[in-house]
Amino acid sequence: MSGTARRLSLQFVVLGTFLLLTFIATTMVGVFAFRNSRRAVNEVSAQLRVEIDTRIQDHLKNFFRVPRQLNRANAVALARGALDPDDPDALMRHFHDQVSIFESVTSINFGNRHGGLANSGREGAGGERYEIVTVDFAAGPFLKYAVDRDYNRVALVDMVPHFDARERPWYQDAVARDGDTWSEVYLLATGQDMSFSVSRPVYRDGDLLGVVGVNLFVSHVNDFLATVQVGESGQSFIMERSGMLIAASTGEQPFAVEDDGMPRQQNPAVAAWEPLTAAAAEALSLCCDDLGAMSSPREFVFFRDGVRYFGRVSILPPHAGPDWLIVTVIPESDFMDRIHAGNRTTIALIGLMLLVISGAGLVLTHKIIGPVANLTRSVRSLADGEWRGETLRHSRIREISVLSDAFFRMAEQLQHTIRALALKNQELEQVVYVASHDLRSPLVNIDGYSRELIFALDDIRQERGSGAAGAAAGSSDSAALDDAASALSYIRKSVVQMDALLSGLLKLSRFGRAALNIAYLDMNALVRDVADAMTYRIQEEDVELIVADLPPCRGDAVQLKQVFSNLLDNALKYREPQRRGKIMVSGATDGTRVRYVVEDNGIGIAPAHQDHIFEVFHRLDPGRTSGEGLGLSIARQILGRLDGEIRVDSVTGEGSRFTIELPAPLPEDLDQGARR
Amino acid sequence: MNSNVEILLAEDDEGHAELIRKNLVRAGVGNGIRHFHNGEEVLRFLGADGGESRLIPGTGYVLLLDIRMPRVNGVEVLRTVKANEELRKIPVMMITTSDDPREIERCHVLGCSSYITKPIDYESFVNAIRRLGQFLSVVEVPSLREGS
Numbered sequence: 001m002s003g004t005a006r007r008l009s010l011q012f013v014v015l016g017t018f019l020l021l022t023f024i025a026t027t028m029v030g031v032f033a034f035r036n037s038r039r040a041v042n043e044v045s046a047q048l049r050v051e052i053d054t055r056i057q058d059h060l061k062n063f064f065r066v067p068r069q070l071n072r073a074n075a076v077a078l079a080r081g082a083l084d085p086d087d088p089d090a091l092m093r094h095f096h097d098q099v100s101i102f103e104s105v106t107s108i109n110f111g112n113r114h115g116g117l118a119n120s121g122r123e124g125a126g127g128e129r130y131e132i133v134t135v136d137f138a139a140g141p142f143l144k145y146a147v148d149r150d151y152n153r154v155a156l157v158d159m160v161p162h163f164d165a166r167e168r169p170w171y172q173d174a175v176a177r178d179g180d181t182w183s184e185v186y187l188l189a190t191g192q193d194m195s196f197s198v199s200r201p202v203y204r205d206g207d208l209l210g211v212v213g214v215n216l217f218v219s220h221v222n223d224f225l226a227t228v229q230v231g232e233s234g235q236s237f238i239m240e241r242s243g244m245l246i247a248a249s250t251g252e253q254p255f256a257v258e259d260d261g262m263p264r265q266q267n268p269a270v271a272a273w274e275p276l277t278a279a280a281a282e283a284l285s286l287c288c289d290d291l292g293a294m295s296s297p298r299e300f301v302f303f304r305d306g307v308r309y310f311g312r313v314s315i316l317p318p319h320a321g322p323d324w325l326i327v328t329v330i331p332e333s334d335f336m337d338r339i340h341a342g343n344r345t346t347i348a349l350i351g352l353m354l355l356v357i358s359g360a361g362l363v364l365t366h367k368i369i370g371p372v373a374n375l376t377r378s379v380r381s382l383a384d385g386e387w388r389g390e391t392l393r394h395s396r397i398r399e400i401s402v403l404s405d406a407f408f409r410m411a412e413q414l415q416h417t418i419r420a421l422a423l424k425n426q427e428l429e430q431v432v433y434v435a436s437h438d439l440r441s442p443l444v445n446i447d448g449y450s451r452e453l454i455f456a457l458d459d460i461r462q463e464r465g466s467g468a469a470g471a472a473a474g475s476s477d478s479a480a481l482d483d484a485a486s487a488l489s490y491i492r493k494s495v496v497q498m499d500a501l502l503s504g505l506l507k508l509s510r511f512g513r514a515a516l517n518i519a520y521l522d523m524n525a526l527v528r529d530v531a532d533a534m535t536y537r538i539q540e541e542d543v544e545l546i547v548a549d550l551p552p553c554r555g556d557a558v559q560l561k562q563v564f565s566n567l568l569d570n571a572l573k574y575r576e577p578q579r580r581g582k583i584m585v586s587g588a589t590d591g592t593r594v595r596y597v598v599e600d601n602g603i604g605i606a607p608a609h610q611d612h613i614f615e616v617f618h619r620l621d622p623g624r625t626s627g628e629g630l631g632l633s634i635a636r637q638i639l640g641r642l643d644g645e646i647r648v649d650s651v652t653g654e655g656s657r658f659t660i661e662l663p664a665p666l667p668e669d670l671d672q673g674a675r676r
Numbered sequence: 677m678n679s680n681v682e683i684l685l686a687e688d689d690e691g692h693a694e695l696i697r698k699n700l701v702r703a704g705v706g707n708g709i710r711h712f713h714n715g716e717e718v719l720r721f722l723g724a725d726g727g728e729s730r731l732i733p734g735t736g737y738v739l740l741l742d743i744r745m746p747r748v749n750g751v752e753v754l755r756t757v758k759a760n761e762e763l764r765k766i767p768v769m770m771i772t773t774s775d776d777p778r779e780i781e782r783c784h785v786l787g788c789s790s791y792i793t794k795p796i797d798y799e800s801f802v803n804a805i806r807r808l809g810q811f812l813s814v815v816e817v818p819s820l821r822e823g824s
Contacts, residue, residue: 444695452698
């Protein structure tokens, strides 16, 4: 409960502030650096994604340029007559050679305006060559032959009863669009790969001759993508706008294979077995619901297993290739790992710095605070009166050294003065005690023998009175006897007065020496006790005593009872005879002080006397009232020892008002008082 | 009052001793009074200084002690008497000028029977002496056995 428990030591404050500031500063720098590096990393990461994306696009554009150029070359040859559009065998030989030259090409074909088809291509793991041609080079039966390198038909491999090229999407789309037309991806019937085609219409003099087309292996795209390194653990993949996976840098097959080794189904990207591919496809479908219409690159962010990923999705320029989405994904951790490692170093450095600063701070504060703490202990022991002449501990810091030096000199002087004062006080007490004590001894004799003399005089008078003979002669003797008796009576009166002064001195010296017991005081109870002891006199002299509710204070109960007793006694003693006596006791707390007022309507004190009423043996009206003239001196002495004060305000003939000031109770006193 | 009781008065002031004696007589106390001028003399008489006791067997004693005396003061005498197995039976009265409550308290703690302040007011003093006389007549003053 004591206030010191809540106060902090100087060392704690200095060291604590030191460490706190250092911690805040280093942490701020650390956080700032971390945020900066994160931003830098994200920028680098974004650049990397753009770069990779551009690289993939460039490669794809080159890859798709071959079939487009083949188509254009074939279209030009047909249009100008270099190739005969009505000779399927010549066409197929021409196509056969082209397929041989360009490895990425599956097959090349021409569908004419009659629905006929001429096609040369390869299939299977060994790249077996084949030809397809319709009967009469018009819509009708579809015949597929295996051929050798020299265009010789080896075997009829397949036959479809009815085929019409004009009904195929690649034909219709190319005519409708009148330019390079890319088909959707489809599974090859032989199952070793997926394929897609680009086709283009052929006109001669404004008349449509047919449509030329080139088919490509999807696996070639996949092979290329597998060579692309995307950061440390990022990846790229290509998918159709519909969500179907086409190729991935992980080398994943974009189609499911049945137990018999035959492909059955194209896979959507969200179902990819590579989890990151699936997660990125899913995030893409969630973030960009307009994927079907997207025309410019888009950035996106997603979280997987607590790791942040940055993604980028783009498309090829129109006609440069199929309408595919190119997706590149890089985890933040690829770059942040190094930043995090840097962070760990930073944190370790901060810890080390705090340790070093703590150590330095401890040494420093010890140097500064050691002597200060020493000084504090000394000041406290001096304040508590337990000074044992502590030794001066030197500090190498000048201000502290000067301070403690000055303090120790001051303390020595103070101790010297206190000792001298105590000695003087003791001497004085002794003088007062001995004087009043020993002075009384002769007084006893003076009074005692004065009385004996009076007895003797009485005896003489009686003897004279009984012997009537000497009556006349003894008249002058009798007068002398009377003079002697009156002188003796003056002597005795003076003795009594002197005795009163001596006992007053004794009393004063006794109060000065009494040990104090300063504690919380319930003043209502204390004043009630004092008033109770005076009940008889109060009733006897018909005085109205009003005691208001009094606040508590700190003081010595016995001594303060004496003070209030003296004040009430005075108020009773110096009444104005013409009116009924009235005494009021009240009190109020003012911050750390408490004031009590004892007010009467008595004869009052003239301003000229007000300064003197607290002096020893000062009595305003010695003849009229009894007393030693010590009540107010004792009151002032007591209040002086209790860190209090007493004042008087008075108007002659109206009354006096004594104000007593004392320390207010300590907070812990009030707690205890409340519990009472 | 038991006439076989002797009053031992230790008082360095002749005047006080005479006044006490006079007033005791006036109060009707006719016992023998032996006067000592300081504490040392009393202790010697009582044999409390290691010497031989002058106490007469079969006689009762009362001790009247002034506090402030040269050599050995009244409080010291009181302490010595009350510390002695035999002498402690003797009633001790302190007669002194001091009305210091702490001194009175000290004497009572040490075992004095009565404490009389020598008042300057003659009448009070006489009253005190009279009370002492009454006290002596009421209290049975113990006789000390021979050889004690």
